[in-house]
Amino acid sequence: MALTVEQIRTDVADCLGEDPADIPADENLVDYGLDSVRIMALLERWRREHEVTAGFADLAEQPAIEAWAPLLGAA
Amino acid sequence: MTAAVEAIPAVLPLTAAQSGMWFAQALDPLSPAQNTAECLEIDGPLDAALFAEALRRVTAEAEALRVRVEDTPDGPRQHLADHVEPPLTVRERATPAEAEAWMRADLAEPFDLAAGPLFRHALFRVGTDRWLWYQRIHHLVMDGYGYSLLVRRTAEVYTALARGEEPAPRSFGTLAELVEDDAAYRSSPAFAADRAHWSERFGDRPEAPRLAGRGALPSRTFLRRTAHLSPETTERLKDLAGRLRATWPDVLIAAQALYTARATARTDVVLGLPMMGRMGSVALRVPGMVMNVLPLRLTVDPGATFAELVRQVVLGIREVRRHQRYRYEDIRRDLGLLGESRALVGPLVNVMPFDYGVDFAGAPARARNLSAGPVDDLTVNIYDRADGRGLRIDHDGNPALYEGTGLAAHQERFLHLVDRLTGTDPHAPLAVHPVATPAERDLVTEEFNRTGRALPPTTLVGPIESRAARTPDATALVFRDTALTYAELNARANRLARHLQSLGARPGTVVAVSVPRSVELVVALLAVLKAGAAYLPLDPEYPAQRLAYMLGDAAPVCAVTDRADRLPADTGTEVVVLDGLDTSGYAWTDPARALTPAHPAYVIYTSGSTGRPKGVVVPHRAIDNRLRWMQAEYGLTPDDRVLQKTPSSFDVSVWEFFWPLREGAALVVAEPGGHKDPAYLARLIRERAVTTCHFVPSMLQVFLGAPEAAGCADVLRRVFCSGEALPRETAHAFARALPDVELHNLYGPTEAAVDVTYHACDPADAGPVPIGRPVWNTRLYVLDAALQPCPPGVPGELYLAGAQLADGYLGRPELNAARFVADPFGPAGTRMYRTGDLARWTADGEVEYLGRTDHQVKLRGQRIELGEIEAALAALPEVDAACALVREDRLVGYVTGGADPAGVRAALARELPEHMVPAAVVALDAFPLSPNGKLDRRALPAPVFAGASGARPFSSAREEALTGLFAEVLGAEGIGPDDAFFDLGGTSLLAVRLVGRVREAFGAELTIGSLFEAPTPAALAARLDAAAPASDDALGVVLPLRADGEGLPLFVIHPAGGLAWCYAGLAARLAGRPVYGLQARGLTGDEELPRTLREEAEDYAARIREVQPHGPYRLVGWSVGGVLAHTVAVLLQEAGERVELLALLDAFPSGQWRERPAPEEGDALTAVLRMAGFDRTGERTREDVLATLRAAGSPLAGLTDRTLSRIVDIVPNHARMMRAHEHRVYDGDVLFFTAAAPRAEDWLTRDAWRPYVTGRIDNLDLDCTHPQLMRDRYLDDIAAVLTARLKELDA
């Protein structure tokens, strides 16, 4: 099942312990507490559940939902 | 992403991240500490040739691997090579052990940054289908994340090649991108904002929590303990993290914070977090060195919950991450910590979650880190390699701070703690978690406290009465010419007791006793006890106001005094005056009384922190336990004699008075005031055959210093110490003076019946003297801030429990409730006493006293344990005893013994961090003592701090800052911009430190030589302003030690090593005169060494004439320098010049040496070491010698290898030339200084100069060895004589 932008937002919010509504699509998630460990955890989950093929560096390079969507097949 | 091929700049500056690594390596070029290494275990077939090809290709792709780093005048530069063949060692057959050994050996090899390559590989086949791939890379070019990029790419390329395919293209980012990115950041507003953030967050400069209790420079190696968190615990950890909406690293960081807080007794904890530093950056695709370490500051409060602590970590890391590009070194510099060599963070927690699930054409690989880089203190590396084994946890420790067992203990406790935390409600207070393991907890609370001993319910006085009945005719007491038998003493005390009973004395009441030391005092104390009352000793020397307070507070039924006017008149207490009191009407037999062990035996006042003395009420049970234990431990016999010299108001006197009387021994009572007179005490001990006595350690030190003390060796059997920490040096001095006498160290507060711990000193022991183990029926607890037991080695507050606890403070319920508190470890409903002393258990169950919890001093924000400074002072060779305190915000050291204060300061500067070196050291003949024999700190004299007066205002900020650095390094205040470093007592060692500080503060290159040339803050500022390049002038033939000044210059010629730096101290003492050093040619360049001394002397004569064209000349030389000075003098005279001063410092003419074999290179190495003040130990080669000098921070180590190496050539060349030299005759007088200590070369004599000197040879003997001549105390004498002579010549 392909990822959606909303699912990305929900998962990111979940791992940051924030409300999805508080996670903007266009801002740097590092400012919201996203770190390499959390990216790895998200990536593992998405690989398992959504057959995502993006690598760690792809996500870490531009840590924002907007930038991730195409990489994660949630265009 | 453009991957277009562009011209790559072949030379790049370093990024800030790389610069830090470069600087660390430059400090110790031969250190392998910057090596990082990893080993991949590959399970499956591997084609070594294909693997080599894969490495070749990856090397071609990764620029960082192809650089070498050169130091240039503009700073270090990385040179990028187009092609580098990867160094690869392949072993097709190796056992795992052989492979490990090879890797270990390789890891100990330093890289040569300037030569490169800065990586190497090895491949071992350790089984049919099992390979080990080892790679070592210098940390300057690679970090942990970089490894993961390299490994993944290597696997990818190998796999493709193995399938016969061309690997997919890969575009690693370039180094140029990293450099650009770095430069862009450093000039961005974000950089300034980040700087402001860190400066604000750590503006109070918190102290780094140190598990070892101290810091150290990084070592060349590290200790590692590897463990795994079980898969189950790992699972629970991840589950707990999920429940707390955190990640598992957050939870582990919180666990480490909790451990660190408890193990260092702090609530404010700063951990170091190594960060990948690549989020949202091009660096994500660059294998290279980017990582950073950032401080995470946490508050660990025993009342908070673990969930709250984890939340703090999550939010804290989030904040850190927003400012993560700012470099750790920059934060420290901004905070001024660099200069003080102060750490900002305690342990590092390094979490490496990088995805390592790689395979090589289907053969799975598992990575194992071998070295993560230098370890300053302690680094906890945590790896999640997703291999089903749980998390791997490596504890890496700096071997200068940790031993294997200590590191293992930290790891084991951490694992236990993590296990507990993952199995406990995270909303419980942190206080429920001990940091000790269950086994340690059992050890320290139970095993070490197995002291239970059933005793009969007796009182302090009962056994004395039984003894008197059994041995009535034995001598009980001796004072002056009076001796009392047990029967006599008992009868007198009984009569007085009956009189006191008639005045209301009975069990549960108090009777004051204020009688100077005498027979009557003993009788009075005994009488009070016999009456059943508790005695309250009042020192007759106390001020009236204090006596009145105590009488009012304790409300005794009466007070016994020797004279009518002993006590203040208006207290309302009934006074029993012994003088003229007739008790003959009372019966002599033991009086009846309803006394039980629970009744109070005595009340002794101690000083209260609030200024109001507090009366400690000690019951019979407690002191009876104490005396029964003492008898069982030390076995007093009827032929023993115990000295009574402690004032009765001090509780040590309790055992002095009553222990001998319970055991049939005799009490020898000292004169009032006699306890302060060592000669009197020694005489008394000898004449009265005293076998047993007590000293407060500072008084023991005084006593041992008295020549009479050794005369007590034949009679004394045992000496007890208590009341203060017993310095090991005092224990050693005791063993020397009184070799067959036992020395016992006891410890205890008045609140626990005199003493609760004991330790027998062994002359063979070293280190701090423990206070020892608990006495009978006594339990000791060392507790942390959560009231949990500290494991051995971890400091905490000492609590006491058991039979000896006092009832409490008289009439102070709030104080009792706060000091005598519920005991969570002992029998139900019992109390423990909170001592306020800081202590720790040793591994074998003794306690070490570490100081007070409330007497720490802080100086400029730095916490200082005065005890540590005192120990360092006392450990110096010529210091007998020492103490340190803070005066006017400056640390002052006081010493007794023969040591020279300036020398002491310099020696301490060598051993202690700068802030712990006293600003002044005062030498005293003896320490002032208070009435009870303790050191009286308030009576210590104020020191005089150095520093010129009338300094002009600063002309620039840089001048002001430099002046501050001078003051800091010299430890003196009031320094002005025109004061010269060496005139203010600067040593060459301090010069190295100053140069280091200037480098850090201004980022300016500066050599020691610059300081000789520009010795004042003003001159140095001008020099820095002019941005003059660093010079080698300090190695030139003419070294201006003081170029300006009045009068004719003094020329001082180098000793065998060729450097004239050793004369800095002499120049400083010849204030106002120009002084020029002459140094050997060839220290810097490729110049040939001279072939003869005459050739060398001709050169110097010419150079001297360049400074001073015509005579009269003044020449000085030490050692070989003296031989040269004589020769130069002859040459100048032969040229028609006048030489008016030739001073030879322990220099002997060539003829004396001719028949002696010239030293080999080996001896030259010894000479180099001696120049630096070291004895040669294990150094075999030049490299070894250089390593020793560097390790010790010797100024010579600041020289380049090349120069040092030249010195090793210059020394034997001088020895050779000396033996060939022929002296001619010098026309004039010689001033000679002999190092008169016995020497191996006993054939040397200054008389050998006679044939070569027409005039007198005036000699001064100095009580030192040849190398010691340049030490401060001897230079003082030399300079005094020289100055007098120069003044005569001036006139």
Add this chain to the structure above:
Amino acid sequence: MSADTAGPFDAPSDEDADGHLVLENAGGLRSLWPAWRAVPAGWTARFGPAPHAACLRVVEADRG
């Protein structure tokens, strides 16, 4: 215990925090006690959690 912090029996920096108890044993002895630590066997909480100063006042008032 160390200089940077109040020990378990000291007044905390937040003086109004209800951080302490007053315990009593069978013998009528009183002990101040941090509220975050389990009450030792044989002792019973008589007062608190309350501020440090309030606990001491309670003990002092019982001076008799």
